Amino acid sequence: MRKAFFKALVKLNNLVMPSLYKKDPMTLSTFQKGILGFRYWALTNSTK
Incomplete structure (x- = not known):
């Protein structure tokens, strides 16, 4: 159930x-870093 939620x-x-993969993380704003962190968190939880 949890894995299906994170995949969705x-x-x-x-x-x-x-999509922020072409940008340098050091030049991102705080909001963009938050988006990047959230996407990473969701991705890592969907693969567990």
């Missing part, structure tokens, strides 16, 4: 949230 959350993230 990752798919939603890919559709809705901006």
Whole structure:
């Protein structure tokens, strides 16, 4: 159940949230770092 929730959350993230993989993490704003962290958190929980 938990894994299915996070897999759905990752798919939603890919559709809705901006992609930041081409940007340097040191130049991101605080809000963009939060988005990046949330996407990473959701991705790691979907693979457990």
